[in-house]
Amino acid sequence: MNSRKVRVRFAPSPTGGLHLGGVRTVLFNYLFAKQHGGDFILRIEDTDQTRFVPGAEAYIFNTLNWCGLTPDESPVHGGPFAPYRQSERKASYRQYAEELVKNGYAYYAFDTPEELEQMRAQFKTAENPSPQYNQQIRIKMRNSLTLDAATVAQLLKDGVPHVIRIKMPEQETVHFTDMIRGEVSFHTSQVDDKVLLKADGMPTYHLAVVVDDYLMQISHAFRGEEWLPSAPVHLLLWKYLGWEAQMPQWAHLPLILKPEGNGKLSKRDGDRLGFPVFAMDWTDPKSNELTIGFKERGFLPEAFVNLLAMLGWNDGTDQEIFSLDELVQKFSIERVHKAGAKFDYEKAKWFNHEWIKRTEARRLLPAVKEILAADRMMVTDDALLEKIINLVKERCTLLTDFTQQASFFFALPAEMDTAAVKPKWDDKKNLFFTELIRSFQLSTLWEAAGLETTFKELAAANQLKPGELMLPLRIMLVGGKYGPGVFDIAAILGKEETIRRITHTLSLLEHA
RNA sequence: GGCCCGUUCGUCUAUCGGCUAGGACAUCUCCCUUUCACGGAGGAAAGACGGGUUCGAUUCCCGUACGGGCUACCA
Numbered sequence: 001m002n003s004r005k006v007r008v009r010f011a012p013s014p015t016g017g018l019h020l021g022g023v024r025t026v027l028f029n030y031l032f033a034k035q036h037g038g039d040f041i042l043r044i045e046d047t048d049q050t051r052f053v054p055g056a057e058a059y060i061f062n063t064l065n066w067c068g069l070t071p072d073e074s075p076v077h078g079g080p081f082a083p084y085r086q087s088e089r090k091a092s093y094r095q096y097a098e099e100l101v102k103n104g105y106a107y108y109a110f111d112t113p114e115e116l117e118q119m120r121a122q123f124k125t126a127e128n129p130s131p132q133y134n135q136q137i138r139i140k141m142r143n144s145l146t147l148d149a150a151t152v153a154q155l156l157k158d159g160v161p162h163v164i165r166i167k168m169p170e171q172e173t174v175h176f177t178d179m180i181r182g183e184v185s186f187h188t189s190q191v192d193d194k195v196l197l198k199a200d201g202m203p204t205y206h207l208a209v210v211v212d213d214y215l216m217q218i219s220h221a222f223r224g225e226e227w228l229p230s231a232p233v234h235l236l237l238w239k240y241l242g243w244e245a246q247m248p249q250w251a252h253l254p255l256i257l258k259p260e261g262n263g264k265l266s267k268r269d270g271d272r273l274g275f276p277v278f279a280m281d282w283t284d285p286k287s288n289e290l291t292i293g294f295k296e297r298g299f300l301p302e303a304f305v306n307l308l309a310m311l312g313w314n315d316g317t318d319q320e321i322f323s324l325d326e327l328v329q330k331f332s333i334e335r336v337h338k339a340g341a342k343f344d345y346e347k348a349k350w351f352n353h354e355w356i357k358r359t360e361a362r363r364l365l366p367a368v369k370e371i372l373a374a375d376r377m378m379v380t381d382d383a384l385l386e387k388i389i390n391l392v393k394e395r396c397t398l399l400t401d402f403t404q405q406a407s408f409f410f411a412l413p414a415e416m417d418t419a420a421v422k423p424k425w426d427d428k429k430n431l432f433f434t435e436l437i438r439s440f441q442l443s444t445l446w447e448a449a450g451l452e453t454t455f456k457e458l459a460a461a462n463q464l465k466p467g468e469l470m471l472p473l474r475i476m477l478v479g480g481k482y483g484p485g486v487f488d489i490a491a492i493l494g495k496e497e498t499i500r501r502i503t504h505t506l507s508l509l510e511h512a
Numbered sequence: 513g514g515c516c517c518g519u520u521c522g523u524c525u526a527u528c529g530g531c532u533a534g535g536a537c538a539u540c541u542c543c544c545u546u547u548c549a550c551g552g553a554g555g556a557a558a559g560a561c562g563g564g565u566u567c568g569a570u571u572c573c574c575g576u577a578c579g580g581g582c583u584a585c586c587a
Contacts, residue, residue, distance in 0.1 A: 013587045048586055113585075127513050130583050163585050181517070190515050198585040205587050229516055229582040252517085255581070259523080263580075310536095314525060318535045337525080340580060344523045347537045357550080395549040405548090420547090467546035474547055482548040 006038025007219050010071075011209065013045045014056035017282030017291055018063045020343070021224060021256040021265065024308040028253060029222050030069045031309075031331040041216060042074035044085040045209075047202045054285050063279040067301050068324055081216045086208050093203035096211050096241060097164040097196050101144070105240040106196060109133075109143040110155055110162045132192035135170055164197040166206070166233060166240075174232040179220075179251035179333050186232040194233050206230060210237040213248055221248040222333075225340070226264075228252045251333055254312050255340040265343050267291055275345040279304070298371070298398030299348075303355035307348045312337045321354055353397040361389035368402045375403050377410050384409075388492065391484045405483065409492060412501065413479020418508055420481060421472045425509055432462050432469060433476075433506055437499050446495050448487040455487070476505040 008029040012022060033040040042064070044057055061076060073079025083089055100106035111119070116133070119141065123131035131137065138145060143165070144152045155162065168188045175185035196207040203211065213221060231250065238247040255264045259273065270277035271291070280293035294304050306322055315322075315330045322330070356364065365382060368389055372379055379385050385406075392405040439454055455473075459466045474486045477498065483489060490498045 011587090015587080045587065051586065109585090111585095116585085125513080129513055132514090132583065161585095165585095184516080186516070192583075195585050200585080202585085204585070209587095224581090225517065226581055227587090231516090254518085257580075310524070312524090316526070318526080320524095320536060339518050341525090342523060344537070347524065350537055392549090394551095397549095465546085470546060478547085480547085484547095484549085485545095486547080 004217070004219055006033055006036035007041060007217050008033045008038065008222060009041040009043050009213070009216065009218050011043045011045045011212075011223075012060055013048065013051070014060060015051045015053050016056055016284070017267070017278035017280070017293070018060055019265075019267070020277055020279065020294075020308065023063065023067060023069075023279050023304075024256065024311060025222060025224060025253060026064065026067070026069050027305060027308050027327075028251075028313075028331070028333070028336070031327050032220060032222070032333055033072075034328045035331055038219070039072040040069075041079070041081075041218070042071035042077075042084065043212060043216070044075055044087075045205060046085055046087045047198075047204065047208055049087070049200065049202065059280070059282060066280060066295055067305055069305075086203070086212065089208075089212065090202060092215075093207055093211055094197060094201060097203070097207060100166070100196070100237075100240055101164060103240065104167070105236075106164050106166050107138075107144040107193075108152060108156065108162045109138075109141065109165050109193075109195075110147075110160055111141050111143070112161075115142070133165065134192040135168060135189065138165075138167075138193055161199040163195045163199050165193040165195055166236065168193055168233075168236070174235050176231065176235055176250060179249055180254075180336050181252060181338055184228070184231070186229075188232065188236075191232050194230070196237075206233050206237065210234055210241065210243075214238070214241070214243050214246060217246070218248045220251065222251045222253060225252045225255050251336070254337055256311060257340045257342045259342050259344060264340070273345070275348075298400035299352050300355045300359065300367075300399065302359070303348075303352040306355065307351040310351075311341045311343070321351075321358075349397050356396050356399070357394050359393075361386045361393065364389050364393065364399075367399050368406065371399055371402050372407060372410070375407060377407050379410060384492070391488055391492070395482075395484075408478050408483065409489070412504070415479055416505060416508060417475055417480045418505070421475050422509065424468070425472070428462065428464065429469065429472065430506065430509070432458065432464055433472070433502055435462070437502055440495060440499055440502075443495070446491060448485070448491040451490050452487045472505075473502070476502050 010026045010029050012018070030040050032038070042060075046052065057075070064070060071077055073081065073084060075084045097106060101108065119133075119137065120131050123137065133141065145167070147155070168191050170189060172188040173185050174188060175183060178184050194206050195204050197203055231252070235247070238244050257263065258265050258269050265277060267277050276292045276294045276297050278291050278293045280295040282291045282293065283289070284291070295301070302323065305324055305327070309322060309327050309331070310320060313331065313336050316335065365386060369379055369385065388406050388409050389402070392402070396402055396405055436455065436458055439458060440451075443450065443454060455469070456466050459469055470486060471481070474481065474483065477486060477489050477493060493501070
């Protein structure tokens with residue numbers, strides 16, 4: 001259809017943490033671009049100066065970096081179409097708005113916020129709870145359509161605050177082909193006269209997105225479904241500005257919904273239901289309130305990207321685990337679902353579990369080290385840690401699970417679940433372990449299989465079932481009813497430490 | 513309210529007119545394991561409703577219902 005270079009953009013407004021749905025939009029943009037050998041541009045849409053949040057832009061970059069979705073062009077990466085922050089492009093928008101006015105596609109409006117409020121109050125009825133600045137209303141307002149030319153000229157000359165609004169045509173049907181939804185159409189009589197240029201001289205999203213997509217030669221525009229209703233405004237702007245031939249192809253992505261059904265997923269749902277919604281931790285600079293992120297919850301970026309991709313897309317087979325590279329290869333926008341998807345945290349965790357299981361210990365090492373360090377466990381022996389990771393990773397759903405699964409290798413268990421053995425504890429068992437200590441002391445070869453043999457032979461000699469003794473040994477070494485095979489643990493702990501822990505617990509049981 | 517979009521197991525989804533409607537998560541049963549997991553076997557579980565079109569509809573069309581989005585000088 002068009003053979004020009006694929007250029008896509010993600011255009012967030014830096015007002016806080018990056019929502020999971022936002023990251024998915026990035027992902028689909030990225031996949032599409034990379035698959036077609038195109039460029040992925042990050043453009044910051046900071047046209048609302050009242051919503052500036054310090055740190056939000058840096059957060060976006062950190063998040064993309066963590067996910068491995070690096071832009072080719074952005075405020076920090078630079079590029080041939082700089083600047084990539086709309087606030088820095090402010091000067092370029094007015095001319096286009098003025099051009100629209102000159103050609104009769106837009107008009108000046110001098111209504112104050114109070115007047116607008118008044119208008120809404122005045123026309124508000126039960127049937128029409130939110131009156132719009134549309135074809136019926138605009139003739140009742142103060143704008144260059146109702147005021148005579150001289151008055152308008154004077155107002156302009158006096159520097160009276162005003163906006164520029166698009167003049168929606170009366171009887172037209174605007175339609176386009178959405179890459180996901182197919183044919184979509186709107187009747188212009190139902191669309192209001194959106195503000196294009198604000199009184200502060202900044203463009204609204206509607207103008208900025210069209211101008212910048214044009215200037216930056218964007219070929220495909222992917223965004224959330226919540227933008228669908230304003231699509232006719234954008235379509236018309238492309239046409240009125242004379243750029244129709246260069247208009248990108250649109251794709252409106254389905255929304256990510258709350259687990260229990262009603263509405264799109266929000267940060268609040270995560271807080272309420274106990275799962276992350278933001279990609280990474282976000283601390284609101286005003287309230288200092290911390291919102292947990294997937295990263296800090298213990299998700300691998302590979303898993304995060306994978307689960308996001310599967311929310312609304314599949315390759316038509318039963319495959320569910322995809323690497324980023326694989327996604328780049330197999331992704332197709334046509335296979336993206338139309339309907340919104342309810343977010344299922346259980347399934348999200350499953351993806352992470354799968355990725356932990358299939359990721360090499362060596363690559364898990366830095367993250368695990370960090371997690372243990374957060375628990376005051378400084379591990380210096382990488383080789384040892386790697387061995388431990390391999391031993392326990394299949395029972396870790398989140399990276400943070402390594403705290404429980406691995407820390408007993410490095411420190412005496414903080415809690416000793418002696419209650420689990422005490423009810424069935426007797427002198428016979430006590431004797432057995434005393435003897436076990438002795439034979440462990442004598443053993444020259446310290447490895448799992450050998451220890452198990454020693455253990456079982458000794459049990460037989462004492463006429464005890466090994467099964468009755470395994471749990472006590474586990475408690476002695478681990479502190480609780482979890483962890484990998486006991487003899488594997490003993491092998492890693494080493495002779496001295498193993499004996500020390502058995503002795504220690506024995507005395508605990510005696511004095512309890 | 514208006515406009516727009518959507519609708520297959522509880523959840524994510526496969527199906528592109530003829531299927532015993534498949535898979536995954538969760539759930540249940542069993543096996544493995546005298547910890548917790550992993551793994552294995554099996555079970556229960558779905559086409560919103562009503563009309564068409566058709567030899568035949570989950571699949572195409574139209575209504576209805578339900579769900580969602582938008583309705584700011586926010587994106």
